[in-house]
Amino acid sequence: MKMMKGLLLAAGAALMGAAAAQAEGERYVLVSHAPDSDSWWNTIKNSIALAGEQMNVEVEYRNPPTGDLADMARIIEQAAASGPDGIITTIADYDVLSGPIRSAVDSGVDVVIMNTGTPEQTRELGALMYVGQPEYDAGLAAGQRAKDDGITNFLCVNHTIQQPSLGERCQGFADGLGVELGNQMIDAGQDPAEIKNRVMAYLNANPDTEAVLTLGPVSADPTIQALEENGMAGDIYFGTFDLGENIVQAIKDGIINWGIDQQPFLQGYLPVVILTNYHRYGVLPGNNINSGPGFITAEALDKVEEFAGEYR
């Protein structure tokens, strides 16, 4: 038992160190829906750290470790109980999260929705505004672009099939092409080796597949490898959501035709800035902000390349 006490005291000392870094300004909590393994959110972590520094406010990042949205609901409730000035969160599932978000709003915490959600849901919950890229619309725009390029069928590599928002991208893309989604979306899992093998297996079984759509670096990176391995790289039409170092390189190499950048930096940075200004001076933009979609092709890569994975 002595050991346990000692441990707790030691942990306590560590905690005090961590807690001492409190800024003097307002306190905001960003609650994401991403599991710990999702590296894409690093950009957002970096952006809120930058915004917190620039605005002299404290911003905490919280997420459900496994991506379980019911856990996320508890985290929002908890964030509200800790009495912050504002909460920045996503509506990854309206049914699950509407209750906790509404309670937070009603108990006096200002909420900004980012990344996932719709302007309608945002209004419904009484949140201040929405900053992000409507998923279905982005998928639809990408699908229309692909259709103009002469594509009639595709493979959607979904690495987080449990999350409906990613599926929306595939659905939008299919609708943009004007085809049924059907079995063109595969559950690839999160493991790079598995994703690579599944993509190769699918393309092997369906050699007349014209296009590949990946939904983020998690599925794009192994897919690039798969295409390089089976010799389809540069030949097959390849579009992806979101950016990362490998994706940028692949765009440069001509393997990926375009990447859809929802500019996560803005999704983290803007809410912090907006909330701070709202709390300090009472000013608020009059509308929601679409941070994307922006199509990134080989032509405009300089800045992207420089900050990929960090701020882009």
Place this chain on the structure above:
Amino acid sequence: MTDPLIRMKDIEKHFGSVIALAGVSVDIHAGECHCLLGDNGAGKSTFIKTLSGVHHPTRGEILFGGRPMHFADPRDAIAAGIATVHQHLAMIPLMSVSRNFFMGNEPVKRIGPFAFFDHDRANRITMAEMEKMGIVLRGPDQAVGTLSGGERQTVAIARAVHFGARVLILDEPTSALGVRQTANVLATIDKVRKQGVAVVFITHNVRHAMAVGDRFTVLNRGRTYGTAARGEITPEELQDMMAGGQELATLESSLGSTV
């Protein structure tokens, strides 16, 4: 003596081409300690399993209380009052003595529609039974794991007797014990015998057998060399019979009447 509680006549047990028991005859009386001696491989465990209903004899007959005995499985034998205390004691070290004592036979107390484990009664009986056997527990909730090997044997024996054993088969209860622990177990056997229970004490230790045995049967290579009563045979003779062979002739003459 009165009619034997169990009479085994020319029991044979074959496993395929192996003859484990090749004609064993033993009588067991209530209130006696019958020692069954034999070296390793003499057929002792086959004997126990046949007696306790695990095996069915290939040939021969077992009479229990004067009637032929046909047990489908060990549970039948237990129900009829033949209990075996194995070397593997059927005791769970992490559980208390009282919980172990009543394992599978828990007393219940009804409160409304619910039946609860009657701990008070179980504890009382356990303490009383243990005291009868000369074991003082710190409390009924003492874990069996803290008991010595001899004490565990005693708990197992007391449990079997408490739940109505008329024949108690003890499989090498002293083989792993020190001198003092052995004395305690032998004292327990003595007490149980005095309660009128027939004890079948299986051992390969002649001195342990001589200490409490009323009659002695030696098992060697699946056969019995006959049964001798206390006082009719010396420890040295028993020892030689178990070893089997060299001095068989002289032994047979000294056992003449019972062979």
Place this chain on the structure above:
Amino acid sequence: MSDTPQVVQDERVKRISPFRRALIRPELGGIVGTVAVFVFFGLFAYDSGMFNSQGVMNWSVVSAQFMIIAVGACLLMIAGEFDLSVGSMIGFAGMMIAIFGVTMGWPIWIAILVTFALCLGIGALNGFIVVRTGLPSFIVTLAFLFILRGFTIFLPQVIERKTIIGGIGEAAEGDWLAALFGGKILGGLFRWLGEIGAIETFSRGTRQGEPVVDGIPMLIVWALGLVLVGQILLTRTRFGNWIFAAGGDAESARNSGVPVNRVKILMFMFSAFCATVFATSQVMEFGSAGADRGLLKEFEAIIAVVIGGALLTGGYGSVIGAALGALIFGVVQQGLFFAGVESSLFRVFLGVILLFAVILNTYIRRIITGER
């Protein structure tokens, strides 16, 4: 051999000190840990909102969730087995309620009852396979972890073309059985507490003036109920003795006439029951079932049970201990946030505390069994 009864007592066995006596109670670690955790957060997170009504409700609900599955895992572990399919069962059960109740449009109470029957059946199958094949339950239930999670993703995708099915809230409106899982009790009391200012009220919106905590969720009632039933079952019934016996030494228990297989299968079913209670409460509270619900919950249940003093090898443990383990788990998980700690450090803490708990438990077992 003399006939005088002699008292068998080995003078070398030391009398056990009261301290060691207390140490072998399985709840001890849980009690000490609980006190330590509350003292700790009382010192470091007192004015962070952790102990206002919303904060208390937050960690209470999280702890209650852990408790529900910990009770099942605890009894099963004492019976000598593991169930790694708990997390997947939570996802599966929730999804089945959604499919029956929303997609197929059955009344919610029927959907819930059918789901319970289905999940208990799967629990029984888990147990049946384990006792029949003699395979470690670790492997058998690991298989079900994947099987159930697979179905939980596959079924809604085939049926509804998505992996989250919502609309359960509307379907469950006014349903008597749904209220038993998703409802709240003592609403009047909390409204009164809000009126006299004992707890905060909403400051704006449609619920302005209502208390921020408007009742005790049924989830907490279920948790306390299951802990109580589990504790009585384990310590006060003959079946409880069989649970200990089955986990302590299955062979010895069988020799003594304990129906070990039946006990184990029933405990697998109880574990499934607890997972289904968890799932039903969650689905009724949040109004949707998702394919990602319950991920890794099986390990959280096992960790809570181990922190609560149960032995991984079976035959020893306590439901109250497991409940305290769940409380520690919940309070620490939520409390670290209130204390302003980076959330990823929670796992470090969890690993460390788990290690200490296991070492402590092994030490306790040595004392009990007298191993040196």
